[in-house]
Amino acid sequence: MKALVVGTGLGGMTTALRLRRRGYQVEMVEKFHQPGGRLNQIKKDGFTFDMGPTFFSMTYEFDEFVRDAGLSTMPFAFRELDVLYTVHFRDTGKRFRIYRDLDLLAREFEEVEPDFRRKMDKFLSSAARFFHDTEYLVLKRNYDSLFSYLLTLLRVPLRHSPKLFRSVWSEMERHFESREVREIFSLVAFFLGATPFDTPAIYTILSYTELVHDGYHNVEGGMYRIVEGLKKELDKAGVPVHLNTEITAYRYENGRLAAMVDGSGTSWNADLFVVNADAAGFRHQVFKRKKFSAARMDKMQWTLAPFTMYLGLDTRLHDIPLHNYFLGNNFREYSGKIFKNAIKLDQPYYYVNVVSRSDPGSAPQGCESVFVLCPVPDLRFKPDWSDRDRLAGNILSDMSARVGVDLKKHVVSQTLMTPVEWRDSFNLYQGSGLGLGHNLDQIGGFRPKNVDEEFGNVFYVGASTLPGTGLPMAVISSKLVVERITRAYGPIHT
């Protein structure tokens, strides 16, 4: 039984290894020139950068994967972050370190939020109850129909239902008084590519996963070690990976999908197909389904697009920690307008990762490699990025003032990726960075299914199908799709 996996994102690679373990013959095709999808790498001018993800939670999903795929060891080494991240405010100049240790965290906020520890404990225990009541019941589950999803929701304890109707921001307002605490702990919505004002309060579970449950981790030697490690395992398992190969068409014969066809006209035959390309985007672009027509796709909620900068500096930045969020002083207005390009990007909000702080090998001696991520509107709302240098300049000026170093004088290498490059590199719809949004009508039974509606031998894995976006979710997604495939075809005995 042969499976063709289209795409080498984390979801695709972990699916390939799980299937191989079950005796399937597996082959992979990938549009980009390197494996990894959004979890990719840029090397330039002596500097090395992770292209997208910089840290992740729920490491135990990787442990589960290693066991399930029968790997002898974890193919890369995690490192737990002690300060999860630091948040900088533009107007007051204040910075807050987000510790996992709740006593240290309480000390950080004692000036702005009296009684912080008690309030935080209450907030986190509510999020914890929701997480543990739904993790196995709702999140890590395949749905055969919308009806079965709705039935499952009925089994979630009723006390959680207000979280469905409140936003992350209103949940913050219920628990905390200070602007600083509200803004900082609602940043989790941005991790989902949305804003706290339009993200349901159920996602405050991310505060629980970051602060209590499993924290945040990165990878020794950089995040791309995950991909390099998995690629070695694919080589060992005899899974061929064909790069620079984009699927653009298909062949349908005798009531089933017989082959995917690439841009050069080559047919890739298999018994079954797992699509790791965006689950909505592929149905739109390749299968040309009515339900995923351009008009319908544009009406869906898509996550914010990334504007990313990869900077090589010929100096060290001693005063700035590893992971940083730089916020302005108009959080609500900025959040409300950023999606629709109704705000000027002259005073942007952005995230900065000083890559060489944790991986000195990523920059030459005495230098620093720095990654900047600024969430921006997707290409529906801002199709023209000819002003990319202006935005990059605004970020550099703002950051220079805030870290006390004139960065423009020290940039010796600069690479920019606007939503256009993100779209073109990985087929991300309208350049949206994290795929389909996580509104209530786009999650669970409402999200594009991981089995195709028309072709029974086509399956999907990754951020825009079940369960959602982020690295641990891609690993869970591979578990769910492999469950589905083995339910249909069984483990193969060779």
Ligand SMILES: Cc1cc2nc3c(=O)[nH]c(=O)nc-3n(C[C@H](O)[C@H](O)[C@H](O)COP(=O)(O)OP(=O)(O)OC[C@H]3O[C@@H](n4cnc5c(N)ncnc54)[C@H](O)[C@@H]3O)c2cc1C
């Ligand atoms: C800037 C940025 C920062 C992020 N930061 C974090 C973070 O810190 N922590 C975290 O957990 N998550 C983060 N994420 C999210 C995370 O990267 C994604 O959720 C995850 O990597 C998605 O994996 P996936 O399996 O869906 O596949 P993808 O990474 O989307 O890979 C799919 C692959 O399919 C290929 N493909 C597409 N179409 C075709 C085709 N027609 N033919 C052949 N190949 C095709 C693409 O080229 C791509 O390689 C970030 C994302 C971005 C963009």
